[in-house]
Amino acid sequence: MRFIKVVAVLFLKDFREELRRKEDVAASFLFALLSLVLFAFALDPTRVDLNETGSGLLWLVVLFAGSLFMSGSFRKETENGTLYALLLSPCDRGALYVGKFLLNFLFLLALEALLLLFAYLLLDFRVSDGLPALGAVWALVTFGYAAVGTLFSALLAQVRGGHVIFPILLFPILVPLVIAAATLTEQALSPGFSWGNQWLRLVGLFDILFFTASVFLFEFAVEE
Amino acid sequence: MGVIVQKVLLLSLGAAGTPDTRGSLYLGYGAVAAVLILYGAYLFARWRRIR
Amino acid sequence: MPHRRWSILLWSLALAANSAALYMVFLYAPVEVQMGAVQKIFYYHVPSAIACYVLLFLAFLFSALYLWREEPLYDHLAHSAAEVGWVFITLVLVTGPIWGHSAWGKWWVWEPRLTSFLILWLTYSAYFLLRLFSRGDARAAKIAAVVAIVAFFDVPIVHKAISWWGSIVHPRKVVLEPAMRWTFFAGLASVFLLAAALFLTRFDIQRAEALRAEKEEWA
Numbered sequence: 001m002r003f004i005k006v007v008a009v010l011f012l013k014d015f016r017e018e019l020r021r022k023e024d025v026a027a028s029f030l031f032a033l034l035s036l037v038l039f040a041f042a043l044d045p046t047r048v049d050l051n052e053t054g055s056g057l058l059w060l061v062v063l064f065a066g067s068l069f070m071s072g073s074f075r076k077e078t079e080n081g082t083l084y085a086l087l088l089s090p091c092d093r094g095a096l097y098v099g100k101f102l103l104n105f106l107f108l109l110a111l112e113a114l115l116l117l118f119a120y121l122l123l124d125f126r127v128s129d130g131l132p133a134l135g136a137v138w139a140l141v142t143f144g145y146a147a148v149g150t151l152f153s154a155l156l157a158q159v160r161g162g163h164v165i166f167p168i169l170l171f172p173i174l175v176p177l178v179i180a181a182a183t184l185t186e187q188a189l190s191p192g193f194s195w196g197n198q199w200l201r202l203v204g205l206f207d208i209l210f211f212t213a214s215v216f217l218f219e220f221a222v223e224e
Numbered sequence: 225m226g227v228i229v230q231k232v233l234l235l236s237l238g239a240a241g242t243p244d245t246r247g248s249l250y251l252g253y254g255a256v257a258a259v260l261i262l263y264g265a266y267l268f269a270r271w272r273r274i275r
Numbered sequence: 276m277p278h279r280r281w282s283i284l285l286w287s288l289a290l291a292a293n294s295a296a297l298y299m300v301f302l303y304a305p306v307e308v309q310m311g312a313v314q315k316i317f318y319y320h321v322p323s324a325i326a327c328y329v330l331l332f333l334a335f336l337f338s339a340l341y342l343w344r345e346e347p348l349y350d351h352l353a354h355s356a357a358e359v360g361w362v363f364i365t366l367v368l369v370t371g372p373i374w375g376h377s378a379w380g381k382w383w384v385w386e387p388r389l390t391s392f393l394i395l396w397l398t399y400s401a402y403f404l405l406r407l408f409s410r411g412d413a414r415a416a417k418i419a420a421v422v423a424i425v426a427f428f429d430v431p432i433v434h435k436a437i438s439w440w441g442s443i444v445h446p447r448k449v450v451l452e453p454a455m456r457w458t459f460f461a462g463l464a465s466v467f468l469l470a471a472a473l474f475l476t477r478f479d480i481q482r483a484e485a486l487r488a489e490k491e492e493w494a
Contacts (some may be wrong), residue, residue, distance in 0.1 A: 151421070151425070153417050155422065159418065165401070165404055169404075170398075173425060173429050175394050175431055175433055176429070176436035176437075178404045179439075183440070199439070205432065209432075210425070213425065217342075217424065217425070220417050220420070221418065227448075242308055242312040243310065244312070245313035246313075246320055246378035248376065249313045249316060251373050252320075255367060255370060256370060259365055260410040263473070271480055275489050
């Protein structure tokens with residue numbers, strides 16, 4: 001299908017670009033690590049067992065560091081004029097969105113993997129048997145996060161101070177995901193995780209709804 | 225969490241046996257008035273700027 | 276000023292309805308047993324919440340129409356609806372804790388419905404921040420429209436998520452005696468008329484400003 005080919009091309013272009021640039025990825029990773037350290041100072045791991053309270057906290061770090069990366073997603077394109085070039089080209093606008101979405105989604109997954117590693121190293125946050133469940137849950141939540149994040153990034157790309165408003169606009173929308181992430185992480189790490197549970201359905205609904213809406217609304221976000 | 229159904233007894237205003245929370249009541253409605261007045265003032269200021 | 280006659284009519288009705296409702300609230304409705312007089316905040320608190328939903332739905336509707344038609348009229352309507360809606364969210368968040376403080380002893384408890392309104396307030400405050408940051412042109416209007424649509428889609432999901440998360444006791448169903456029911460309807464009518472009057476006024480101001488800006492551009 002042509003659509004998939006276009007998405008693949010766009011995605012690979014962005015992926016190579018990010019690897020070449022390094023600064024956005026590096027900044028985000030570093031910020032995540034820094035946040036983790038700050039949380040350790042703020043919460044005193046000797047008194048607080050992060051295996052109990054860590055679930056939601058880790059997601060906050062993903063939220064902040066992830067938004068740092070995503071907010072510049074489309075802004076970069078406007079700064080060197082590539083966005084205009086892309087819009088003028090005959091490719092489907094939807095493909096433009098999906099390509100960028102894939103990049104953000106995969107970046108966030110990488111960020112989360114890194115974060116879990118450091119949470120284990122620094123704060124003894126143990127995942128062990130719960131890893132598959134945790135992975136699945138986090139992937140599901142990240143999907144929704146990337147979907148809305150990519151749309152908002154495009155929306156704010158040409159707004160003065162867009163970088164600043166991005167989290168303020170995005171985070172209230174993501175509240176259901178944050179609550180779900182915290183709850184589901186805790187559940188995934190305890191025995192007897194049920195795949196039919198209501199939180200998974202809520203996240204699934206969120207993902208489908210907002211991904212679909214974003215593909216459709218993206219058109220208006222980048223129109224002149 | 226089940227549905228909590230409260231049965232309310234009919235009492236005349238200020239009847240004995242109910243806690244006197246009239247202060248909070250007045251504060252509540254005062255706050256409503258304050259918000260509406262503030263918004264009204266803001267609308268008025270904008271209207272003035274047009275002229 | 277356009278819609279002058281409608282405006283005067285709405286404001287007159289709103290004034291009459293609110294006067295009647297306030298009379299009923301303070302001098303007609305009975306005092307509730309457990310909480311005392313403060314429970315009467317209910318008669319404006321709940322209608323404000325309902326009015327909110329209506330206004331935010333209208334903001335969503337007008338935003339969608341704007342994206343479809345690109346008529347600035349729809350943008351003005353959406354903006355006005357969102358703004359007046361935001362004022363009513365503020366009312367809910369102000370009356371809620373005042374009532375709550377009296378009933379719970381604390382100003383805030385993470386009670387599902389109030390918490391949902393807090394998120395709503397944050398969401399639509401961001402909407403206005405965005406309006407502030409962007410230039411008031413057609414592109415800014417489109418961006419705002421998309422945000423209003425996304426925000427409204429999120430409303431039911433936020434509610435569901437928060438209600439599953441919160442587990443604090445809050446009267447879910449209240450049986451109202453007749454006198455209370457009448458007072459509630461009076462409150463509902465009053466709040467709705469007030470919302471309509473404010474919406475119309477706000478919309479007229481928005482349009483007048485846009486016309487003024489256009490004139491200045493031509494000058």
